[in-house]
Amino acid sequence: MKFTNAEEGSKEYRSMIRWCSTFATIIVCILLLMSKDFFTDLLSDKHSYEVKLVKEETLGNGQDAYRLFKDGYEIRDVDYNEYFSLDDNGNTDFKYCALVNDAGNLTFSIILGIMLILVIMIISSTAKGTPFTNENVKRIRAISILQLLLGILPGIVKLLMRFFKFSYYSGHFEMGSLYMFIIAFIIGMIAMVFNYGVKLQEDSDSIA
Amino acid sequence: MPIIVRLDRMMADRKMSLNELAEKVGMTNVNLSNLKTGKMKGVRFETMEAICKALDCQPGDLFEYKE
Numbered sequence: 001m002k003f004t005n006a007e008e009g010s011k012e013y014r015s016m017i018r019w020c021s022t023f024a025t026i027i028v029c030i031l032l033l034m035s036k037d038f039f040t041d042l043l044s045d046k047h048s049y050e051v052k053l054v055k056e057e058t059l060g061n062g063q064d065a066y067r068l069f070k071d072g073y074e075i076r077d078v079d080y081n082e083y084f085s086l087d088d089n090g091n092t093d094f095k096y097c098a099l100v101n102d103a104g105n106l107t108f109s110i111i112l113g114i115m116l117i118l119v120i121m122i123i124s125s126t127a128k129g130t131p132f133t134n135e136n137v138k139r140i141r142a143i144s145i146l147q148l149l150l151g152i153l154p155g156i157v158k159l160l161m162r163f164f165k166f167s168y169y170s171g172h173f174e175m176g177s178l179y180m181f182i183i184a185f186i187i188g189m190i191a192m193v194f195n196y197g198v199k200l201q202e203d204s205d206s207i208a
Numbered sequence: 209m210p211i212i213v214r215l216d217r218m219m220a221d222r223k224m225s226l227n228e229l230a231e232k233v234g235m236t237n238v239n240l241s242n243l244k245t246g247k248m249k250g251v252r253f254e255t256m257e258a259i260c261k262a263l264d265c266q267p268g269d270l271f272e273y274k275e
Contacts, residue, residue: 206247207249207250207252208235208239208242208251
């Protein structure tokens with residue numbers, strides 16, 4: 001980023017850092033709020049969960065659908081196979097199934113939040129000067145690894161939670177995960193390009 | 209490196225300080241000091257031109273080759 005004079009550059013830089021910090025704080029707050037809801041539900045027995053089959057006449061789209069209701073309020077469409085798993089006593093546990101789903105989503109959101117914070121750190125360090133620093137290479141590598149985890153970790157969390165509760169559990173590979181692996185590979189390549197950029201920057205800095 | 213920077217000798221001949229030269233050339237003291245002590249990998253033509261102008265000398269006066 002080039003600035004016409006030092007004062008303007010400093011002002012722009014401070015403004016960018018302020019925006020980045022605000023954005024990072026908002027992300028952290030949203031993540032904390034999401035975690036709070038999840039842990040409140042996990043620890044309390046106040047809420048009642050049930051899954052009902054909603055008929056096509058009600059929906060009007062030609063398909064029956066299973067929907068999750070919390071305290072009588074409809075939350076979302078659910079997968080029959082995920083919510084009707086039986087434990088060793090032959091019982092279903094809709095609350096646990098909802099928590100399994102939430103745990104997967106929460107894991108996904110946390111990883112995404114960390115990735116966004118790393119991106120903000122890269123933007124913030126770029127505002128100071130060159131983006132080609134060893135710290136940024138490490139950050140981009142971390143984003144690549146997190147992207148890889150984004151494809152597998154939520155699924156593993158859900159699978160493990162089902163494994164501890166139900167006698168039958170299953171996991172499936174989604175096409176979306178493959179896209180995430182490809183994106184992770186591309187980000188890894190970008191990290192390598194940045195690593196080369198760092199070497200060029202060091203060369204350029206050592207020429208008077 | 210067999211190329212030796214003779215900037216210190218030229219500066220002493222002209223009785224010019226590092227700060228003064230850095231200001232005339234438009235470089236930072238640190239960069240000029242690194243150049244003087246041979247820590248830099250290279251010199252740009254525009255930098256060399258500015259140094260030659262400030263010290264009123266030829267590029268050959270600034271460098272020496274020794275095996």
